[in-house]
Each structure stands twice: as structure tokens, then as C-alpha cells.
Amino acid sequence: xxxxxxxxxxxxxxxxxxxxxxxxxxxxxxELFAFLGINGAGKSTTINIMCGQLAKDAGRVCxxxxxxxxxxxxxxxxxxxxxxxxxxxxxxxxxDNLESRAALYxxxxxxxxERLEELADxxxxxxxxxxxxxxxxxxxxxxxxxxxxxxxxxxILVLDEPTTGLDPQTRNLLWNVIHxxxxxxxxxVFLTTHYMEEAADADYVVILDSGKIAAEGIPLALKNTYTGxxxxxxxxxxxxxxxxxxxxxxxxxFRIAVPNTAAATELIVRHPELFQDYEITKGRMDDVFLAVxxxxxxGGEAK
Amino acid sequence: MTELAAxxxxxxxxxxxxxxxxxxxxITPLILLVLYGTFLSSVYEDMFRSAxxxxxxxxxxxxxxxxVGGELVSSLLAVCCITVAFCSNLLMVQDKVTGARRDMTxxxxxxxxxxFSYYLSTLLSTLLICGVATVICLLYLKYLGWYLTAxxxxxxxxxxxxxVLFGTALSSCVNFPLSTNGQCSAVGTIVSAGYGFIxxxxxxxxxxxxxxxxxxxxxxxxYGTSLLRNHAMRGVFAxxxxxxxxxxxxxxxxxxxDCNLYFFGEKVELGSMYLTLISSVVILIVLYIxxxxxxxxxxx
Numbered sequence: 001x002x003x004x005x006x007x008x009x010x011x012x013x014x015x016x017x018x019x020x021x022x023x024x025x026x027x028x029x030x031e032l033f034a035f036l037g038i039n040g041a042g043k044s045t046t047i048n049i050m051c052g053q054l055a056k057d058a059g060r061v062c063x064x065x066x067x068x069x070x071x072x073x074x075x076x077x078x079x080x081x082x083x084x085x086x087x088x089x090x091x092x093x094x095x096d097n098l099e100s101r102a103a104l105y106x107x108x109x110x111x112x113x114e115r116l117e118e119l120a121d122x123x124x125x126x127x128x129x130x131x132x133x134x135x136x137x138x139x140x141x142x143x144x145x146x147x148x149x150x151x152x153x154x155x156i157l158v159l160d161e162p163t164t165g166l167d168p169q170t171r172n173l174l175w176n177v178i179h180x181x182x183x184x185x186x187x188x189v190f191l192t193t194h195y196m197e198e199a200a201d202a203d204y205v206v207i208l209d210s211g212k213i214a215a216e217g218i219p220l221a222l223k224n225t226y227t228g229x230x231x232x233x234x235x236x237x238x239x240x241x242x243x244x245x246x247x248x249x250x251x252x253x254f255r256i257a258v259p260n261t262a263a264a265t266e267l268i269v270r271h272p273e274l275f276q277d278y279e280i281t282k283g284r285m286d287d288v289f290l291a292v293x294x295x296x297x298x299g300g301e302a303k
Numbered sequence: 304m305t306e307l308a309a310x311x312x313x314x315x316x317x318x319x320x321x322x323x324x325x326x327x328x329x330i331t332p333l334i335l336l337v338l339y340g341t342f343l344s345s346v347y348e349d350m351f352r353s354a355x356x357x358x359x360x361x362x363x364x365x366x367x368x369x370x371v372g373g374e375l376v377s378s379l380l381a382v383c384c385i386t387v388a389f390c391s392n393l394l395m396v397q398d399k400v401t402g403a404r405r406d407m408t409x410x411x412x413x414x415x416x417x418x419f420s421y422y423l424s425t426l427l428s429t430l431l432i433c434g435v436a437t438v439i440c441l442l443y444l445k446y447l448g449w450y451l452t453a454x455x456x457x458x459x460x461x462x463x464x465x466x467v468l469f470g471t472a473l474s475s476c477v478n479f480p481l482s483t484n485g486q487c488s489a490v491g492t493i494v495s496a497g498y499g500f501i502x503x504x505x506x507x508x509x510x511x512x513x514x515x516x517x518x519x520x521x522x523x524x525x526y527g528t529s530l531l532r533n534h535a536m537r538g539v540f541a542x543x544x545x546x547x548x549x550x551x552x553x554x555x556x557x558x559x560x561d562c563n564l565y566f567f568g569e570k571v572e573l574g575s576m577y578l579t580l581i582s583s584v585v586i587l588i589v590l591y592i593x594x595x596x597x598x599x600x601x602x603x
Contacts (some may be wrong), residue, residue, distance in 0.1 A: 031462050077408065081406075083402060087401060087403050089401035091317055091321045092317060092320065096313070097308070100310070101407075103305050103308070104309070104412045
């Protein structure tokens with residue numbers, strides 16, 4: 001597998017604040033890579049350095065084989081970025097916005113019209129082209145933001161908290177488009193998000209805490225390492241569950257925490273009379289995040 | 304070139320489509336119109352008439368109209384060229400506030416192309432508005448009393464272009480380090496409220512205290528106003544001389560309306576005024592380029 005992003009020993013400080021400390025990771029081609037951390041963990045600093053918006057203090061950044069120090073322009077052509085907030089011009093029409101941004105990549109005239117047609121088909125915004133951007137709904141605007149990021153056919157799509165504040169329908173549309181792009185064009189997606197269920201779908205996850213990597217791996221491995229399993233047991237009385245260990249009462253069931261799947265199996269085998277109706281689930285990414293950082297990720301703030 | 308043309312087109316469109324930005328830039332010229340409409344024109348009219356009558360001669364209403372009109376037109380154009388440029392150029396700050404600047408700098412476009420695009424689009428927008436304002440002003444002079452030659456009109460247009468270049472270069476340097484809406488408002492308010500006074504548009508500099516006159520004589524914009532005034536009123540003064548007005552009276556009026564400016568007692572000739580204005584434009588452009596180069600180096 002090709003490595004699309006390779007970051008080695010990256011460091012950046014703002015005065016006495018060490019925003020990123022000796023950060024190293026790799027993102028492979030076609031991967032959905034999730035970058036998690038509370039606000040101030042160093043996610044945006046890392047993205048800004050990758051995009052050439054911020055100078056690094058130390059380390060090396062290579063994207064699609066190009067070194068940031070030597071070929072920043074090549075890297076900029078490889079990256080498409082969807083920012084957390086829409087950064088397009090709200091007084092201009094959708095078409096004018098996309099036309100002005102496409103020209104920055106040398107795309108104009110017929111080439112622009114063809115690409116605009118493709119993107120309007122993909123993201124279903126033909127009827128929005130003449131409308132002023134500021135008058136669109138949040139979801140409609142998000143589609144245009146994605147179209148802007150895809151104008152120059154980037155190899156890597158950077159999504160900086162792309163679904164924050166979106167309705168479920170638009171979130172679904174966005175993820176469907178991203179899945180299609182990954183499938184059809186083998187596009188690499190670099191995601192930061194506050195929604196842990198989105199991170200659970202990632203191929204690889206890096207959790208940042210205070211500018212350093214606190215944990216990394218595939219979601220299953222992280223869950224196995226940092227959280228236990230849970231057995232949800234139905235149709236029993238609380239008195240019967242008390243002897244089984246730590247549990248949480250639910251509406252019509254009890255959730256019993258066990259260290260791992262083997263322990264769950266052992267418990268079931270020991271008490272077959274109780275386990276008539278049950279399910280075993282892995283811990284969630286929220287649990288992983290909490291276990292790794294000691295913080296809950298709620299809207300980007302530590303809780 | 305595609306990038307630069309697209310950015311200039313985008314910036315210019317945004318300025319004209321953003322009603323807030325567009326109308327804010329016209330506030331100072333509107334204030335001036337209100338001042339003239341309510342009392343300044345009659346104050347100047349009385350002042351000219353009494354100066355002429357004190358010399359024992361009479362003057363036609365048309366000549367007085369041409370004189371007051373020339374004063375208004377030159378003042379209006381002097382502030383318009385600067386305040387429109389400042390407001391139009393605030394787009395470079397707005398882009399930082401909205402994040403549009405970040406969206407543009409993640410593309411391979413060169414920072415210098417971006418900086419040049421702001422300069423060019425401000426120049427274009429300001430020239431368009433000041434061009435229209437000049438045509439309206441000339442029509443107004445035609446209505447009040449026309450004493451201009453083709454050469455006066457050509458020189459008036461040259462003065463407008465030079466002042467627009469000056470306003471664009473000055474606003475580029477002042478707006479460049481700004482990054483918040485608060486700073487934008489502060490600069491907009493200071494320029495709108497203050498520039499009319501310090502360039503002698505609201506009130507002739509000759510009426511200020513001597514110390515203030517000396518300070519103002521260091522500001523290049525003052526000479527731009529004087530150039531406009533010289534060319535807008537030259538025909539009126541020529542007509543006065545032809546009608547037999549004493550030279551001392553004409554010169555006294557020229558002094559009172561800032562057609563004659565003095566730098567520590569030395570009269571500044573028109574050639575020196577042009578030289579001062581052109582040099583200022585060149586210096587400010589070099590300063591803008593230097594600021595940009597230093598910023599780019601800092602960004603790494």
C-alpha cells in the first residue's frame with residue numbers, strides 16, 4: 001500500500017505553548033483516517049502545517065511523495081480541504097464562487113464548465129448554481145463546500161469536522177458522497193470529527209492529547225485495548241444481576257461490563273440460567289477516547 | 304494570469320455586491336454633499352462675494368457659482384478617491400475574518416498574486432466610482448457655471464487617477480496588518496471622519512491654525528486636493544482676471560481656498576505637488592511589497 005501522508009517528528013510551539021510535540025504518523029492511500037482530540041489538542045495546527053498555512057518548528061511532512069519544504073505547490077494540488085465553517089463568499093452566487101476558486105488551480109473555461117457539471121451531478125446542486133451562497137441552508141452550503149474542495153480532483157480530502165451542526169439527512173448525503181469517492185477514485189480521506197460513530201468507521205484512528213499521540217490503531221484494536229466488552233442482559237431481576245459484577249440498569253435490561261469477550265463467555269457459561277436473552281457488544285469509540293485521554297469529547301470540549 | 308484575473312473579478316464583484324461595504328465607502332462624499340447643501344455653499348458664496356466687493360468690484364452669479372462649484376467638486380473628488388479606496392480595500396481584512404483568505408492560500412496561488420489582486424481590484428472599483436463621480440461633478444459645474452477648458456478637464460482626470468493610485472496604495476499599507484472586524488470599523492470610521500478635514504475638503508487648510516497647517520503640509524493627500532482645486536477653479540480665476548479683478552484679490556481668494564499651498568512659508572508649485580503625490584504612490588507601493596514579503600517570509 002502506498003503512503004499518502006507521512007509525518008515524522010513534527011513539532012510546533014506558539015510561545016511557551018507546545019501545540020504539537022514530536023508527532024509521527026502515516027496515512028495510506030485510499031484510507032479513511034480519523035484524527036481525534038479535544039479543542040487545543042493540536043489537530044488544527046497539524047492540518048494547517050500540512051496545508052502550508054503554518055510554518056513548522058521541526059520535523060518532516062511528505063504528502064503524495066512531495067516534501068512540504070521543497071514542493072509546497074505540489075502538495076497544495078494534492079489536497080482538497082473542507083473547513084469546519086464555510087469559507088466561500090456569501091455575497092456571490094454558487095457558480096461565481098466555484099469559478100473563482102477553480103481559477104486558482106488554473107481551471108477555467110471549458111474545463112471548469114465540465115468539472116462543474118460533474119460535481120453538480122455528484123452532489124446534486126444543479127438548482128443552486130445561480131443562487132447566492134449566503135441564502136442557502138447549512139446543508140446546501142456544505143455540499144458547495146465539498147464541491148469546492150473537489151474542484152481540482154485532489155488525491156487527499158481533508159475534512160475538518162465536516163458534519164458539525166448538520167441535520168442527519170445532510171450528514172448521510174455527505175458520507176455517501178465520501179464513500180462513493182473513496183470507492184470510485186480510491187481517494188484518501190483525512191477526517192477530524194467530534195462524532196465518535198464517524199471515527200468508528202475509520203480504517204485507522206489517531207487520538208491526540210496535548211499535542212502528542214495518546215493512542216493509535218484500527219478502531220477494533222483500540223476498543224480491545226482500551227475498553228472491555230458489555231453484555232446487555234434482558235428478562236432478569238436486579239437481584240439476580242447483583243452477583244455478576246459491575247452493571248448499569250437500563251430501561252428493560254442491565255448492562256454488565258466485562259474485561260473482554262473471553263470473560264463474557266466465561267460468565268455466560270457459569271450462569272446459563274440467567275443468560276437466556278442477551279447480547280455482547282464491544283466498547284464504543286467514546287469509551288476508548290475517555291480511557292485514553294481521561295476526557296469525554298462533547299462538541300470538541302473536554303468534559 | 305488566469306488566477307490574477309479571476310481574483311480581481313471576484314474582489315471587484317464582492318465590493319459592488321456587498322451593499323454594506325459599497326454604501327459605507329460613499330458616506331464621506333455624502334456628508335460633504337450634505338454640508339454643502341445645508342450651509343457650506345452659502346458660506347463660501349458670501350465669502351467670495353464679500354472679498355470681491357471689498358475690492359470695489361461686482362461679480363456675476365454665474366462666476367460665483369463656478370467658484371463655489373469648483374470648491375465643492377474638488378473637495379468631493381478629493382475625499383471620494385481616498386475613502387472609496389479604503390473601504391474597497393477592506394476586503395483584504397474581511398477575507399481574513401471570514402476565512403476566505405485561508406481558502407485561497409491552501410491553493411497553489413502565489414501570495415504576491417493575492418496581494419496584487421487586492422491592489423488591482425481596489426484600483427478598478429475606485430476608478431469606476433470616482434470616474435462616475437467626476438462625470439456627475441462636471442455636469443454639476445456645467446449647470447452652475449462652466450469655465451473649464453479641455454486641458455483643465457484632462458488635468459482634473461489625471462489628478463483623480465493619481466489620487467486613486469495614492470488612496471489605493473495608502474489603504475493597502477494601512478489595511479494589510481488588520482485582521483478583525485473591530486479594526487476594520489476603527490479604520491473606516493477614522494478615515495471617513497478624519498480624512499475630509501486633514502486634506503482640506505470640509506474646510507480650507509488656510510483656515511486652520513499655523514501649527515496645524517505646518518503638520519498638514521507634510522501629508523501628500525493635501526497636495527492632491529490642491530491639484531484638483533487648481534484645475535477645477537483655474538478657469539474661474541482666469542475669468543476674474545479677464546474681468547479686471549485686481550491680481551491681489553484673485554491671489555487672496557486662491558490662498559483662501561488652498562489653490563496656493565505653502566510649505567514652511569515657501570509656495571509649493573504645481574510641479575512639486577505632482578512630484579510629491581507620485582513619489583508618495585511609489586513609496587507606498589514599495590512599502591506594501593516589503594510588508595508582504597516580510598509577512599510571506601514569516602509564514603515560511
